Amino acid sequence: MPISLVPDPGATCDSPVFVLTSSRSGSTLLRFILDSHPELACPPETVVSSACASLLRSWMILEEAGSEGKPLTDPGQVPAEGIAVVQSSIDRLFGGYLRRRGKRRWADKSLDNHLNADLLAQAYPKAKFICLYRHCMDVIASGVEACPWGIHRFGFDPYVAQFPGNSVAAIGAYWLSCAQTIMKFEEEHPDSCHRIRYEDLVTAPEETVAGMFDFLDLPQVPGITDDCFKIPHESNGPGDEKIWFTNQVTPSSIGRGVRVPFGALPEPMLTEINKALAQLDYRQIGQDWNEAVGSFDPRETGGAMASPPDEMPSPAAGQPTAASMLQALDERLSMRTAADLAVFVDRWPALKADTFALVVDTGEPAERRWSLGDAGEPVATLIAGPGTWGSLLTGETNIVSELTAGRLRCINRRDRHRLRSEELHAMTWLLGLTQIPVERAPALAASEAG
DSSP: OOOOOSOOOOOOOSSOEEEEEOTTSSHHHHHHHHHTSTTEEOOSOOOHHHHHHHHHHHHHHHHTTTOTTOOOOOTTSOOHHHHHHHHHHHHHHHHHHHHHHTOSEEEEOOTTGGGGHHHHHHHOTTOEEEEEEOOHHHHHHHHHHHOTTSOOSTTOHHHHHHSTTOHHHHHHHHHHHHHHHHHHHHHHOGGGEEEEEHHHHHHSHHHHHHHHHHHTTOOOOTTHHHHTTTSOOOOSSSSOGGGGGOOSOOOTTTTGGGGSOGGGSOHHHHHHHHHHHHHTTBOOOOTTGGGOOSSBOOBTTOOBOOOOGGGSOOOOTTOOOHHHHHHHHHHHHHTOOHHHHHHHHHHOGGGTTOEEEEEEOSSSOEEEEEESSSOOSOSEEEEEOHHHHHHHHTTSSOHHHHHHHTSEEEEESSOSSOSSOHHHHHHHHHTTSOOOOOOOOHHHHHHHHO
């Protein structure tokens, strides 16, 4: 039987759903939920908006090819004939897809949608737009995690070229561009847009999705945020690979951006990011950003995100717990003899009256404080999860490696900027993680002793 090269027109849909978002913001989770609705089909990323823009450009060139010396029509002022060409082509593509899926309406979550949202709105005046946001610092943390050997893909590449060697600034600039573009589109098309924050989606999934379905004029489907992990979805296409190894909606990744060094954001960019965060009711980024301990909610009205005990992840057999790590830290500190403490005072005379804190962070942080005298507020605090503490104490990893990766954080009230501070060196010496003294000039040593 000969194969037809004519696409099956299938069903037509005049009110598609477009997700406008940046990468690393939960769009694949949202896609699973949309695709699980009986009336919606949401495929992997199709880059449909870029296809529309390219198709329109081709039409304009062909239409005006004989107009010598005439500039091509401004893409912002698209003639009705051009819109019809775009719409008919996309209808044929998605029409066959809808027929195969047995659904009446399609959705698309391509990461380029926000770049051509105005064109999509012209092609489909009845289209609905879901504007999905996530706090900038959590997006940065997720982007770095997804690209451990160099920032690339996910729309980051042009920004990496602008900020070579600074992953935080590159992804921050990407997020800012996306957020500003999407918010501007929201402002210009208020009746067609519905805002969702990733943090709301994962902390109150059923309520958040119910509001979205009301906006989309779709019947409610109670339990869909659980069932979306049980319903088959097409996998041959772009999307976040991690979700295929997930079985529930969880808020566990909220607030990871506290480990992103805010100082890596250039001051003008930080100012603009904070303006956008304020518009989205997120916490702004300031001097105390990297000092949060425990589960952290980046929403403006959010507090500590301490999960109920039955929601806390249980450690696998043999894995360190908060209690076991506190005990191990206590044992390390108790091993220091009077002679060791005399060495401490000799090496760090300026720190002999200070208090240090060690925090095992599992969402509900447990803390140990150490001081030679009366314990006061810590001048420096080391924060890590039990796994990281275990690796450090057994010598499987290095303190600087963990600090650089963000798995360990040092909050130093005196020295916020240097990686290797006197306070950090002293704490790690107390724990037996370093033995190398720092050689000082005589004048400096005398001033510290005095």
